[in-house]
Amino acid sequence: xxxxxxxxxxxxxxxxxxxxxxxxxxxxxxxxxxxxxxxxxxxxxxxxxxxxxxxxxxxxxxxxxxxxxxxxxxxxxxxxxxxxxxxxxxxxxxxxxxxxxxxxxxxxxxxxxxxxxxxxxxxxxxxxxxxxxxxxxxxxxxxxxxxxxxxxxxxxxxxxxxxxxxxxxxxxxxxxxxxxxxxxxxxxxxxxxxxxxxxxxxxxxxxxxxxxxxxxxxxxxxxxxxxxxxxxxxxxxxxxxx
Amino acid sequence: xxxxxxxxxxxxxxxxxxxxxxxxxxxxxxxxxxxxxxxxxxxxxxxxxxxxxxxxxxxxxxxxxxxxxxxxxxxxxxxxxxxxxxxxxxxxxxxxxxxxxxxxxxxxxxxxxxxxxxxxxxxxxxxxxxxxxxxxxxxxxxxxxxxxxxxxxxxxxxxxxxxxxxxxxxxxxxxxxxxxxxxxxxxxxxxxxxxxxxxxxxxxxxxxxxxxxxxxxxxxxxxxxxxxxxxxxxxxxxxxxx
DNA sequence: AACCTTACCACCTATGTGCGAAAT
DNA sequence: AGATTTCGCACATAGGTGGTAAGG
Numbered sequence: 001x002x003x004x005x006x007x008x009x010x011x012x013x014x015x016x017x018x019x020x021x022x023x024x025x026x027x028x029x030x031x032x033x034x035x036x037x038x039x040x041x042x043x044x045x046x047x048x049x050x051x052x053x054x055x056x057x058x059x060x061x062x063x064x065x066x067x068x069x070x071x072x073x074x075x076x077x078x079x080x081x082x083x084x085x086x087x088x089x090x091x092x093x094x095x096x097x098x099x100x101x102x103x104x105x106x107x108x109x110x111x112x113x114x115x116x117x118x119x120x121x122x123x124x125x126x127x128x129x130x131x132x133x134x135x136x137x138x139x140x141x142x143x144x145x146x147x148x149x150x151x152x153x154x155x156x157x158x159x160x161x162x163x164x165x166x167x168x169x170x171x172x173x174x175x176x177x178x179x180x181x182x183x184x185x186x187x188x189x190x191x192x193x194x195x196x197x198x199x200x201x202x203x204x205x206x207x208x209x210x211x212x213x214x215x216x217x218x219x220x221x222x223x224x225x226x227x228x229x230x231x232x233x234x235x236x237x238x239x240x241x242x
Numbered sequence: 243x244x245x246x247x248x249x250x251x252x253x254x255x256x257x258x259x260x261x262x263x264x265x266x267x268x269x270x271x272x273x274x275x276x277x278x279x280x281x282x283x284x285x286x287x288x289x290x291x292x293x294x295x296x297x298x299x300x301x302x303x304x305x306x307x308x309x310x311x312x313x314x315x316x317x318x319x320x321x322x323x324x325x326x327x328x329x330x331x332x333x334x335x336x337x338x339x340x341x342x343x344x345x346x347x348x349x350x351x352x353x354x355x356x357x358x359x360x361x362x363x364x365x366x367x368x369x370x371x372x373x374x375x376x377x378x379x380x381x382x383x384x385x386x387x388x389x390x391x392x393x394x395x396x397x398x399x400x401x402x403x404x405x406x407x408x409x410x411x412x413x414x415x416x417x418x419x420x421x422x423x424x425x426x427x428x429x430x431x432x433x434x435x436x437x438x439x440x441x442x443x444x445x446x447x448x449x450x451x452x453x454x455x456x457x458x459x460x461x462x463x464x465x466x467x468x469x470x471x472x473x474x475x476x477x478x479x480x481x482x483x484x
Numbered sequence: 485a486a487c488c489t490t491a492c493c494a495c496c497t498a499t500g501t502g503c504g505a506a507a508t
Numbered sequence: 509a510g511a512t513t514t515c516g517c518a519c520a521t522a523g524g525t526g527g528t529a530a531g532g
Contacts, residue, residue: 022502025514029500062511088330109513123512164513165502172502181500184519264526267490271524304487351489365488406489407526414526423524426495490531501520508513 003131005155006035006099010178012157017170018068019160021127027106027118031179034129034158035101041092046136048089051102052080053119054219056128056159063167075122077220080130083117089136107162121162128159130219154219243393245373248277248341252420253399259412260310261402263369269348269360273421276371276400277343283334288378290331293344294322295361296461298370298401305409317364319462322372325359331378349404363404370401372461396461 005011010032011019022028034051041047055077062071083105087095104117111120121127133151166172176182247253252274253261264270276293283289297319304313325347329337346359353362363369375393408414418424 031501176502179501181520182502183521185502273525418526421525423496424526425497427526488532490529492529493527494525495527496525497523499521499523501518503517503519505516506514508511 001041001133001151002037002039003133003151003153004037005158006037006101007032008157014171014174015157015159017168017174019158020163020166020168020171021107021121021160022166023107023109023121023123023162023164025108025110027108027110027113027115029103029106031175032158033101033103034105035099035103036131038096038100041096042135043091043093043096045092046089047092047095048134048136049085049087049095049100050082050132050134051085051105052082052130052132053107053121053127054080054130054154056126056154056156056218057220059126060122061124061126061161063161066168068161068167071124074125081116081119082132083119109162109164123162123164126159126161128154128156128219130154243283243375244279244281245375245393245395246279247397247400248279248343249274250399256413256416257399257401259410259416261400262405262408262410262413263349263363263402264408265349265351265363265365265404265406267350267352269350269352269355269357271345271348273417275343275345276347277341277345278373280337280342283338284377285333285335285338287334288331289334289337290376290378291327291329291337291342292324292374292376293327293347294324294372294374295349295363295369296322296372296396298368298396298398298460299462301368302364303366303368303403305403308410310403310409313366316367323358323361324374325361351404351406365404365406368401368403370396370398370461372396 014032021030036049055074058074058077060071060074061068083102085100085102086104106115106118108118108120109123110118113120131151131153132149134147135150136147161167166175176185256274263272278291297316300316300319302313302316303310325344327342327344328346348357348360349363350360351363351365352360355362373393373395374391376389377392378389403409408417418427
C-alpha cells in the first residue's frame with residue numbers, strides 16, 4: 001500500500017511560507033484540496049478512508065514582524081472529528097481508480113455545527129491532516145468491533161495555521177494566484193507573489209529537507225475514533241441531497 | 243413496503259396537459275425531478291434502488307392542433323438503461339431517512355453517450371419511469387446471481403413525451419412557472435399558464451380517475467437488467483469526482 | 485412547405501474567493 | 509490601542525432554463 005499527498009508541489013509552495021487556512025462560521029474549504037494518490041491496495045479487499053485534522057503543537061501562535069511565533073499556551077486539545085470519505089466501503093480496485101479526495105470538508109470555528117463535513121478548529125493554532133485506512137475482507141454489516149487502521153499517516157507538508165483572516169501576504173498572494181475562485185483579485189496590483197515580501201518569513205514551520213520533514217509528520221495529540229460499519233452508528237452522511 | 247411518487251401534485255398538473263421532457267445532445271434534467279417517498283422497509287435489511295425509463299406505447303407521436311396524436315409506428319424498443327441510485331447498497335433505515343431522488347439523471351438523444359446517468363430516448367415517443375427495489379440480507383460482495391426485485395412499479399403519473407422543443411405552450415408555461423432556473427422567463431408576458439390556451443389539449447394521456455390511472459402504470463415493453471453487487475460489474479459510478 | 489433538431493444566447497441559481505469596514 | 513473576528517460585498521466558476529435563428 002502506497003499513499004501520498006496529491007498536488008504535493010503546490011502544498012510545498014504554501015508550506016514554505018507556513019500555510020494558513022481560513023476558518024469561518026459557516027465553514028470554509030481547504031485550498032489546496034486534501035487529495036491522496038493511492039496505489040497497491042488489494043483489488044478485492046474492502047477499504048474505508050477517514051481523515052482528521054490534528055493539532056501539531058500545544059501553543060497559540062501570532063504573526064508579527066513577518067513571521068509566526070508562539071503566543072503562549074494553546075487551547076486544550078479535544079478529540080479530532082473523524083470524517084469518513086463519502087464513498088464509504090469500496091473495493092481496493094474501485095479506490096485506486098482515482099485520487100481519494102476530501103473536497104467536501106469545511107473548516108469552521110463554530111462549535112455548534114452539526115454538519116459531519118465541518119471540522120472545528122481553533123484560530124491561531126497549528127494543525128496537520130491525518131489519513132487513516134481501514135481494511136475489511138467483506139462489507140458485511142454485521143461486522144463488529146473496533147478496527148485498527150492498516151495505514152495511518154499525518155502529512156506534515158499539509159500543515160497550516162488556522163486563521164480568520166490571512167496574516168502572511170505571501171500566503172494570500174499564492175492563494176489568489178492558484179485558486180480559480182480568487183481570479184477576481186489577481187490583477188488588482190502588480191503582484192509579487194512568487195517573491196517573498198520579507199525574506200525572513202519563509203520555512204519557519206517545516207524543514208526544507210524532505211527527510212527531516214518526514215520526521216515531523218506526527219501530530220502532537222490525537223484521539224482517533226476507529227470507524228464502524230454498523231449502519232446508523234457514526235455512519236457517513238454525505239448524502240445525496242434532494 | 244410503501245413507495246409513492248413525491249411531488250405528486252406537481253406531476254399531476256403536468257400530466258393533465260400531457261407532460262413533455264426536453265432531450266438534448268448533452269443531456270437535460272427532468273423537471274419535476276424523479277423522487278420517491280419510501281416507507282416500511284425493514285430497517286436492518288439492505289436495499290438498492292434502480293430506475294429505468296420505459297416506452298409506454300409503440301407509436302411515434304405528433305402535436306397538432308393543440309393535441310397529441312399518433313404519427314405512425316415508433317422506433318423499435320431497445321433495452322432500457324438501468325440507472326442505479328448513487329447511494330448504492332444502504333440499510334432500510336438509511337433509505338427511509340429521506341426521499342429517494344434520482345436528480346442526476348439526464349435525458350439525451352445522443353446514442354453515443356457513455357455517462358451512466360444519461361438515458362437515451364427517442365424524440366416524439368412516450369415514456370414513463372419504472373422504479374425497482376432489490377433487497378439483500380447482507381451487502382456481502384460475494385453475492386452472486388440475478389436478483390428479483392421486491393418492488394417494481396411504473397409510475398404513469400410521471401409519463402411524458404420526449405421532445406427536442408416544447409410543443410404544448412401549457413406545458414412550457416408550467417415549467418417556467420415551477421422551475422426555479424426558468425425564472426428569467428416568467429414576466430416576459432402576462433402569463434396565463436394556469437388557464438389552458440386551448441380547452442381540448444388536456445387529459446389526453448392519463449385518465450382523470452386515479453383508479454383508472456393505476457391500471458395504466460405498465461410499460462409497453464421493458465428489458466430490465468437486474469443489478470449485481472459484484473464490484474466493478476455494472477457498478478454505479480456516481481462518483482464523488484475530484 | 486412543414487416539421488423537427490441544433491447551437492448559441494441572455495438570464496437565472498448556487499457557491500467559492502478575498503476585500504474592507506465595522507464590531508468585538 | 510491593538511489584535512482578532514464578523515459581515516456584506518464585488519467578482520469569479522459552474523451549471524440549469526427556455527428563446528431564437530439557422531440548419532436539416
